[in-house]
Amino acid sequence: MKTHEFIVRRILLLVPVMVMVTVFTFVISQIIPADPAAILCGERCGLVDPKTGKTLLELQRERLGLNKPVTEQFWIYLSNLMEGDWGESTAYHRPTSEVVRDAAPITLEMSFFALLIGYPIGISLGILSAVWQDSVFDHISRFMAIAFVSLPIFWLAMMLQLLFSTGPDVGGICDPIFGTEGGCLPIYGRHDVALTFPDYTSLTCTQISCYPWYYPSGGTGFHLVDSWFVTDQALSTLHPEYSTNGALFNDSLTHLILPSFTLGIASAGSLLRYMRASLLEVLNEDYVRTARAKGVSERRVVLIHACRNALVPILTILGFSIGGAIGGAVLTESIFSFNGMGRVAVQAITVLDFSVIMGVTLITAVIFLLANLIVDIMYAVIDPRVRLE
């Protein structure tokens, strides 16, 4: 099988899974015990429209298509999804697609940084652990790998907050060690509070619902990227401390460190074990023995000959750990008060905002499947044996 054939086949395999996911979210929306029409019209549900003689509840149900048979509702749902209409959030009073579009980049940014922190830790410890097999270091790092996976993410996050806390009573470890005042890392929010409440008079956004979401956007939604594309005019409305793009970037980056580290620790634990097992397997191969027999230095054998091959299976885990990171984001975002998908999902579930629940489930599935698709394609390019199965 050629590479492009493999890719086409792999993409075609995605289609049934995607359809199943939409069926799944639709079924969930059907059994959730909240009537979106009743939530939308609220207290005025009983009012009668003089023109049609129907109550507002009935009109809302008609507008949302809830009075149609279930199969027809599903087709409408599918075709709406295709057109980009993901329903309307009853909690935010905005289209769900907008809510998800605002939230997804924040989670993705955090997950990306989590993997950026977790992968080097996991891989390097895994290599050392395999090289010094059965040494004290190996035992300690194996224990750490299991311990990292066993720590509750929400607890780890709060303990990190405690260590770097900025409160006057607790102080954390920063103040005595680094001589800072009020902690060295921010423990709440995606950006400084001063950026959430800018100068009201020059605000372009007039709706009240904009305020918690307000950030001088550069258009992508990824704060790290956006901070470089904020225009000078928008910058002038901000707090004087954040009058340059660099200052904005610094602010977003420092706010990312603790949440990403929390998430990264968990993925580092599982990665360490996989890397160790994979490298140990490769180190027993014939070509490693050959390389050693040729007199290649041990460092070169491990880092060049063995590691390159041992890293190939690790690629598969990359796809799965993206899913794990997004799942963990539910807890991390609630604690660090990021307005990402996890927090949106938690809020949507507490108020039974079903269209947002469906939207978040769907978008996480899409992200996961796309990530795995890319990983599989990379795998096929790197390791031709995969294509031949």
Add this chain to the structure above:
Amino acid sequence: MTWKEGEEDRKESLRRIKESLAQIRLDASRSWKVFRRSILAVSGLAMVVSVSLISFFADDIAVEHPSRDLQDTRDTWTNDYEPKRAEPFSEECDWHKQSISLTTLRRWDYNWTEALSHEKVNPFDRTLYRETLDVIELISLEDRLGYPIPLDLVSVDEDNDSLIWISDELMENTSYTTVKLTYVFDNQEMHHWWLPDGYDVCIFGTNNEGQDLFSKVLYGSRVSLKIGFTVASLTVVIGTVVGSISGYYGGRVDEVVMRITDVFFAVPGLILAMAFVAALEAVERFIMPLWLAVLIPVAFLSIATRSVVSDSILPSSGLKPKDTLQSLYSILKNPAFVAFLVIFVTLAGPWKGLFIVTDSWIWRVFASVFAIMMVAALVVADRAMVDRASFDGFRQRTREVFDWKNPYRYLTLRTLAVFIAAVIIHRWSGDTDGEITVIRDFDRLWKIQVALVFTGWPGYARLIRGQVLYVKEMAFVEAARSVGAPSGRIMFRHILPNAWAPLLVAFTLDIGGTILSASGLSFIGLGAEPFAAEWGRLVSDGRTYFPQDWWLILFPGLAIAFTTLGFNLLGDGIRDVVDPKNRR
């Protein structure tokens, strides 16, 4: 080949069974030696055992009941700890100095009162009780607004240290409807031997309600272990059944099942579980239709008799029941039959609609005896069949539906007959659309358990499928198939016993994972109710006072980490034993 001709074969196979039993014993001792070598594995085992012991003896170790309510508004003397949120090992926790305030909310009727401890739970009958305290020193007396009242208006009895007399002056003064008495008491009674000297309730501090965090964490272990075991066992059962069906039959079934598991893997487990809990929001009771309640015991009964009969007639088993009594004994040893009895006896009450009898112990005994008689009758019928059973031309006859000389076919038909009989009785009873309540109080804890089972089974299904695909190709499976053994028997008797090792590892690891996710769900507010003794909930409750009252977060979180770590280390150790090639 008939039964009598197979005598030699049976003797041979009996010898083999004995040999393999001896081998298992040898393997067990060897495995323990391997397991013992690893410090991590042994410490994991020790952690799991200690958490289990703690949860078992929580009533004895705990200082107070986890849901003790301090704001007692009844017309009695109540006491509460003056310091509301106490740091671990702080001054307020020193029992020598601890002040207990004694409050009445209404004017009293007697001129004396007793110094009573807070409520404790009796481990034997789980009732709440209070102990009398020995008062050492009276500290202050205040009225409702906190203004001091002369302390000499109350006095401690000279003989009885726990009796406090109230002077007539205070009794007759109608301006004092409520007074608050603070005193120091000798806390020796409440002081547990394992606590550091001088400290009583506060080794983990107290929460904003003044409740002892240590007791809450102790009782939390019960909830977490229960959730862990329930969810892990249910997921194992469901995942095993689905995975083995998928792996054994392959083809289209396999394809569909695998696509379904793909969907489950595509959505992060926590988000999926959250959505599922939300979907279960409206369910208040877990109800089972009566026909299903009938079907489950009948199915167990059929499986029980089926395996008993297979054991007695198959050439591979070599166990021939000598007489009816012995065959009855072999039935009672059968786990499936025991499961049937348990289900039958526990559900006998709700079955009133089926048999129209009262819910009494006589009925339950009668039901059990009835079941035993039923099985005995079946066994007698089976023995008659066994003597006529023939294995000649077996392979050719496996496809015939009605083949009375084929024991497997006979058993299948008989199971069907038993089920049809049950349905007929059910129809006759007149209550065809009744339902029984399986879980009366389907609270949030149950909901997260159901949600976790729902999200957890695909992992096991994949694991078992892989194992089945691997074992399926082995020679002994081929041999079993060539003798004409039915798919169910091949699956559960030949394939699954050879695939248990990774299952055991996954099960142990899964208990830890379940405890983690359950506490995570509780943390975001979907699990236990506020102030419940559940670890995730405790952390979530403590968040309100977060960086200041760090102990409210630290200790419940440590408990979660400790338990999960224990199960993960144990699972890892078991993996080293059962799968040595993975270890290296």
